Amino acid sequence: MTETAIRFEGAGKTYPGGTAAVEALDLEIPRGSLTVFVGPSGCGKTTSLRMINRMVEPTSGRVVVDGRDVSSVPAHELRRSMGYVMQQSGLMPHRTVVDNVATVPRLTGVPKRRARERARELLATVGLDVQLAERYPAQLSGGQQQRVGVARALAADPPVLLMDEPFSAVDPVVRQDLQRELLDLQQRLHRTIVFVTHDIDEAVLLGNRVAVFATGGRLAQYASPEELLRAPADDFVADFVGRDRGFRSLTFDSARDIPVHPVAVVRPDGSPGVIGPGGDVPGGWSLRVDDDGAPRGWVRTGAEDDPVVGGTLHRPGGSLRSALDAALSSPSGLAVVVDEAGRAVGVMDPAEIVAAVEDARLGGRAHR
Numbered sequence: 391m392t393e394t395a396i397r398f399e400g401a402g403k404t405y406p407g408g409t410a411a412v413e414a415l416d417l418e419i420p421r422g423s424l425t426v427f428v429g430p431s432g433c434g435k436t437t438s439l440r441m442i443n444r445m446v447e448p449t450s451g452r453v454v455v456d457g458r459d460v461s462s463v464p465a466h467e468l469r470r471s472m473g474y475v476m477q478q479s480g481l482m483p484h485r486t487v488v489d490n491v492a493t494v495p496r497l498t499g500v501p502k503r504r505a506r507e508r509a510r511e512l513l514a515t516v517g518l519d520v521q522l523a524e525r526y527p528a529q530l531s532g533g534q535q536q537r538v539g540v541a542r543a544l545a546a547d548p549p550v551l552l553m554d555e556p557f558s559a560v561d562p563v564v565r566q567d568l569q570r571e572l573l574d575l576q577q578r579l580h581r582t583i584v585f586v587t588h589d590i591d592e593a594v595l596l597g598n599r600v601a602v603f604a605t606g607g608r609l610a611q612y613a614s615p616e617e618l619l620r621a622p623a624d625d626f627v628a629d630f631v632g633r634d635r636g637f638r639s640l641t642f643d644s645a646r647d648i649p650v651h652p653v654a655v656v657r658p659d660g661s662p663g664v665i666g667p668g669g670d671v672p673g674g675w676s677l678r679v680d681d682d683g684a685p686r687g688w689v690r691t692g693a694e695d696d697p698v699v700g701g702t703l704h705r706p707g708g709s710l711r712s713a714l715d716a717a718l719s720s721p722s723g724l725a726v727v728v729d730e731a732g733r734a735v736g737v738m739d740p741a742e743i744v745a746a747v748e749d750a751r752l753g754g755r756a757h758r
């Protein structure tokens with residue numbers, strides 16, 4: 391049984407002036423989970439998030455954290471137990487990076503030296519080069535500043551982390567790094583994280599559970615990412631989840647039961663060979679490999695001087711989506727399978743991949 395850390399009980403917010411930002415919201419957030427609030431702009435995500443730490447007071451219903459109605463907990467005490475990260479890192483410009491982070495433990499009475507030590511540990515934890523610790527915020531890139539923001543939010547060692555579009559302002563490549571690191575961090579720290587985004591892909595990637603907010607502050611669906619893609623609750627969610635959701639849902643199916651077949655290869659010196667398990671070797675194409683056995687594209691039998699660029703590679707533990715993509719992007723139609731070290735270990739037959747896709751669709755889903 392999962393324990394509830396945060397519970398919205400008919401919590402609604404109408405701002406002075408009459409904007410109904412959040413309709414009576416009922417939602418349970420399990421302890422140690424990463425829960426995402428997603429939806430288009432203006433649908434009440436930030437308002438809902440801020441009801442958790444009393445930056446916004448609900449006008450109806452209540453929010454309960456660890457069994458206590460938050461309105462009965464002094465705001466400063468509540469906020470000390472919750473890290474908060476925003477889109478703009480909100481760092482103090484006249485303090486160095488390390489002092490920005492050390493400020494938080496200093497507030498709770500940790501001696502300066504110890505606080506700075508702790509700050510350095512945290513900067514390392516969020517993947518920031520320690521060399522940057524003595525710089526000022528303006529001397530860092532946007533992505534680096536967001537890392538500092540996360541380190542600072544973790545500085546009080548809070549059980550709850552509230553994150554409001556923390557990665558929305560950084561470029562896509564850096565955003566991917568930050569997302570991966572947040573997942574790593576969460577695997578180690580198991581905090582209760584509530585993460586707001588307007589990006590459905592980010593929501594599906596990060597969330598254990600995803601709450602989809604619709605216009606007018608209505609909760610349209612609260613489900614696992616997998617359920618969201620497979621069974622959107624209504625037209626709004628289906629539309630918001632977007633195109634290719636059938637294909638994208640294959641991310642949640644394993645390809646582990648699809649057989650791997652041998653493949654003809656050509657080595658850098660031009661010598662032919664075979665890689666993979668025993669069995670028939672599909673004809674017509676050979677996989678070019680380098681000296682380490684890593685794939686370098688394809689050649690057609692009889693046209694060895696005319697190499698063709700390869701497709702995506704299917705890695706160990708990869709999903710059905712990855713296997714299907716490897717086949718569809720492969721000039722030979724065969725999905726190239728590689729090991730952890732990136733060496734080719736064989737190929738998958740597109741017909742067998744499609745059969746597995748059909749199996750998954752019919753409900754015989756092989757979960758990760």
Ligand SMILES: Nc1ncnc2c1ncn2[C@@H]1O[C@H](COP(=O)(O)OP(=O)(O)O)[C@@H](O)[C@H]1O
Nearest residue numbers: 405409410411430431432433434435436437438
């Ligand atoms: N302080 C405020 N005063 C009045 N209206 C607000 C205030 N903050 C937000 N709103 C309104 O409430 C609605 C929800 O806003 P918000 O929670 O910020 O949405 P989101 O984070 O999903 O973009 C919007 O219509 C917004 O204009």
Ligand SMILES: [Mg+2]
Nearest residue numbers: 435436437586
């Ligand atoms: Mg917002």
